[in-house]
Amino acid sequence: MGLLAVVVASAGFLTWYWQPPPVESMQTTDGVKLKFRTQGDQIEIYQNQKWQPFFAKGMNLGASLPGHYPGELPMTKEDYMRWFSMMDEMGVNVIRIYTIHSPVFYEALVDFNRKKQGEPLYFMQGIWSPEEKLAEKKDAYLPEIRQEFHQEIADAVGAVYGKITIPEKPGKASGTYRANAGPYLLGWHTGTEWDPLMVQKTNKLHQKDALPPGTHFQGTKQATPFEKWLAEMVDDVATQESKYNWQHPMTFTNWVTTDPLSHPGEPILQEDLVSVDPTHIQATNWQAGYFASYHVYPYYPDFFRYDKTLQTVKSKNGQIDTYKAYLQKLKAYHKNMPVMVTEFGVPASWGTAHLGNLGRDQGGHSEKEQGQIDADLLKEIHEEGYAGAILFVWQDEWFKKTWNTMKYELPEDRRAFWINVLTNESLFGVLGMYPGKEDELAIDGDASDWDKLKPEEKQRLDIQMPGVKEMWMTHDEGYVYIMTKLDHAFNPAAETLYLGVDTLPGGNRHAAELGGHTLDEGLDTLIELGNDKESGVRIASNYDFFTRLYGKRYRMVQVPLQEQQDNSGIFNPWKLAVGLEMEPPDSKTYHPLEAVNAGQLVRGTSNPNDPAYNSLTAWQAKGDTVEMRIPWMLLGFTDPSSLQVMSYQDAGKAFRSETTKGIRLLPWIVERKSKSVIGLGPDTAVVPVSKLPRYTWQPWEQVNYVERKKQSFGIMQKALGEISPTQTKK
Template identity: 70%
Template sequence: MNRRLTGVKQKKSRVKWVSLTVLMVAGISYLWWYWDSSRVESMESASGFHMKFRTTGDQIEVYQDQKWQPFFVKGVNLGASLPGHYPGELPITKEDYLRWFAMIDEMGANVIRVYTIHPPAFYEALVSYNRQKEGEPLYLMQGIWSPEEMLIEKKDAYLPEIREEFRHEIQDAVGAVYGDITLPEKQGKASGKYTANAGPYLIGWHTGTEWDPVMVQNTNKLHAKSASYQGAYFRTTEQSTAFEAWLAEMVDTVAKEESKQGWQHPMTFTNWVTTDPLSHPGEPLYQEDLVSVDPTHVKAASWEAGYFASYHVYPYYPDLFRHDTALQQVKNEAGEIDTYKAYLRQLKVYHKDLPILVTEFGVPASWGIAHLGNLGRDQGGHTEKEQGEINAALMKEIGEEGYAGGIVFAWQDEWFKKTWNTMRYELPEDRRSFWINVLTNESLFGILGMYPNKDGVLNIDGDRSDWDKLQPEEKQKLNLSLPGFEEIWMAHDEGYVYLMAQLDHSFDSQKEQLYFGVDTTPGGNRHAPELGGTKLDEGLETLIRLGKDDESEARIASNYDFHTRLYGKAYGMLPLKEEEQRDDSGVFKPWKLAVGLAMEPPDSKKYYPMEEVDAGKLLRGTSNSEDPNYNSLAAWQAKGKVVEMRVPWMLLGFTDPSSLTVMSYQGEGKTFKTVTTKGIRVLPWIVNREKLQTTSLPESPTPFRVTELPLYSWPTWEQVRYHERKKQSYSILQKAYREIKPSILQK
């Protein structure tokens, strides 16, 4: 009996000891995170708050070596997605973050900006990385996502459901940064237990998203009597509007939540050129200069860490960067009219003693273009080298004009992104992340490239040896018997269709042209001038011509051309020729992308015609990133008998290659229809320039049977294969970040 009781007591004692040990380990773990983060040098403010950063005049300052010193932000925006995923799926692991932080640090950046709450792994990785890092840590600018869709839809920021959702997001963000919250699972949101205290590595809070001008105007109109806010830490001036008062309230809410953690950090809210406080008489569209959201109308009342202005400023949007003569008065070091530099200067003058950060800037390294900019700083159409040079130049101007820093957009490519001039052609919409459409510029802003699986495996360089190394299941030989050709092979990945043709002679682009007709769906051109006298039994949707630099391109059958169907038939912005809309018109048109819609009163101040660019140009070069002559936009190369080519899926009519979906000839209006293809048929031929005739296609009264050509096909895919690689722009931006001498640090 006594022994039994003693045994029970011993068991209970062991249970208590185990429980106590678990609690101690958990407590030590929590204290370790907190203690380690708190080793960051900070000072205690007069009101008892810890401070690492503050604003003074037009500067951001950091407390370092027991004194306040100017701090210039050299940052990078970090997204939340990987290829094959959408941001709400939160696929990035702690190992990914740690690897990226090392690369970002090596690039010379000192700040990482995120737009919304990331999973616990992000904050754990940041604390872990900074713990082992020598010297200054990587700092965090935490964004707080506003209810953007509800704001745009309902056009009233004061609605209770919008305010409530935004307040909850603020509370969650502060809890996540300070490792003091457990977020339940919610579709499209980060969740889990947050224990890593990243607060001491914070540089500031970035509240909200880009504001829709119509929503701002409507909010001001509906709540004109609510144009003032006097909070515990932030207030508005007498000049404020209702929307600015609402913003002041949200920023004040962030301050209240952070004060509970015993810290203060500088505050800002998101803004962009569309809602800046400047007047732009040369902006064509009224809506782009409709209303202002003025950061100078919000003041820090008793927030010692201070407040700064933040703007997203790209050199190509809105169109005022090309059309506003008020911005055409400033020249850069090269003596060129530089409207970006002029805009930065005007904005800086307006904000006087308030620090300004350009929290988004940059250009994408994409085939596609969506807007044109001054000095060739377009939204797309750049090689990786050009991307780096432009981004470095923009960052230099930000520093020269006395800004507190710049944060380049973006760290990694994001395949799921969409762009206004290609989004209608990407169908089904929910499969965008399964392939990389290089015509969609928004997907390719990254400094860290996310490349489809055959990048670096099949190099476009005129050397067939990498084809010979491919596994049999990775390629397909087209059994063709046509004069001039010995072999033709095809392959594909998530970004391109690849083709290698070995001729029976060396290809000379000065003496001949090489054509590839592509058939994916019934319809198209069964005859064309380029075919000579040959007639086909099935039409071609795409015609690819390789020759001299100015003539190498992909063209599209005129009645299949979705650019003309959308902007000609549906919108009436392009002229239509009835004969070109017929089946088998015999016309192949240049593959165009819209870069500016026709603008006319009352939406614009005067008439502006539609603008478009040729997206089908195929550049000769090498896609081998190890080659000194590497060109990230290279489409083809020929050496001796071998011709290699890669073609973006969309140029071949694909709306989603992962499900073998192509654009249909059917469909009127603004909505397109698609069909499932069985694959791709390719008809190659050669044209001799001297004889002006094809050398590989028969001229016969009997149509050439395209339907009997080999079919290149592949299985659908639900998972993507990709790899990451630093773009050429990385080293260029690295050099700029290390060498930049901003005026703010020279005062």
């Protein structure tokens, strides 16, 4: 059916609601309105009475704030309005949401666009699949799964067009939706990342099952049973939207793990087990069209490092660039079809979870490094002719978990009440959600900001040690802060400052770092400040989370018997695994366990107004003042909001936590030249750690946080500004 006329699409709100400015669209002879469509390998926008290419410069938007979980949907209309303005400032033209948000999201978007000069801020509506049931049952054809997904589709379409009231349900958005955001929709994004074992089993169980052809979308002859099921869901979205006389481009969520390409260099069989192929679904009566979308990160799966078939393409700097090579292969497979990368990016976090080519790791980046990598990935996606690139993610999300820290976060249901900077998944945002003292205390060697803290916000430790004049402590949702005044200017070239940390009975009562001294109570962790490479936090060997998990339980590393003993005298580097041991039959070839030192402490400044600002700063010394901030987990905490630390008890498969009475600090200095220990008295004396004061605090149920643009915001702003929204080709 031909497209004949240009119309103005009014939002059609109830009389009590505002009328937004007219949204230019094209109307077919049967009254269907189009604003976006697919054409060849591009997405097009109807603008200035003609169709022209459109590149989605996008931003994924999460559904949570610190202290909350996604299903609580705590954002207000004011939050959304503020964020939309910031996104527009950054150069974003499309927001992607994963699921139905509360009514205020759609109200805020319409209101923002009503007031905005120039092109509106568009959005992509995600439709959440019954992810947990799919993973558990591993059969997409089960009636309860299909029914739940169809209901979610109907709710999502009703929410976008402001024609539904969704009843309250735990973990879901609800309320009365009356804002018609449909004219600002770019497209529908159906489903979530697909579990390959679920896809494989669904295909096996339903090889002979036939599904009726859809009205607008259906599987091709090559479609697998799962792809036919997926075509049914996409068709339902189209059918539901047709009721409102609109059509928007359709896609479904996909990721590298279930892409249609072969990856001979992928070591893990499950990561190349099965495909979900967008070319096996076709539009039969949908003029807005259909496109492919993928989540593509540069560090996962492992073939980005190991697959030699991707090591043939070089970056502009002449380095092997497997991400660019993958983009080229993926684009080439989807001939005459738009492809969009709907998730990409790296986090600005202390912790790391995977290693990537060209240093594009999953974590371990400062905010500046995050911005530089994200900008490079954006440029590569655009250069390879993709239809859009949607960065993950707008705001930091404290509740997130990741594979290499989740077993250490206990209780699991309190992750949202503190920010574990070792969990990279929490820190992908370009809008930082910093712990509460971010704007009060800067780690820069200047103690004047400590004087401004309220008396109840800090504690002076009554420690009488030679070389140490005074010590102060405080904390927030992310760090323990320590300020030490020495009786001389600290000189790391000539001396090393140690702070022993005691939170539980046990640990090391002697150690090489203590010289000949013995303690009456053991140290669980040890902070060492000296030269850049040696500054860090180490952990008592029998307390060491890493060796207990990957040595005792998984037997992926050898742990000497001496290190397993209480009071071993050994402090290990604080490690995070970044790659598990892989061996046949689960993998094609053997790969040993990989780990990084997560306990390294960076010297610098955490003052964001300082040109030398480094978001990974842990300590600084100027004159006799030494300041530091230490992430909670490096000191053994599994949940500081409820005073939980990792227990030494190690029976069974799971770790256990205990309630601490507080933190004791034991400071001492070792002179490099003489090796003499200053501050602990005669070598033969037993140091009474048990008599030292404890730093204590009350459990918390409410969080304080600081919202601020990261350094990566400005870097991405510049990169987005260099890309025209109508420039989609190389």
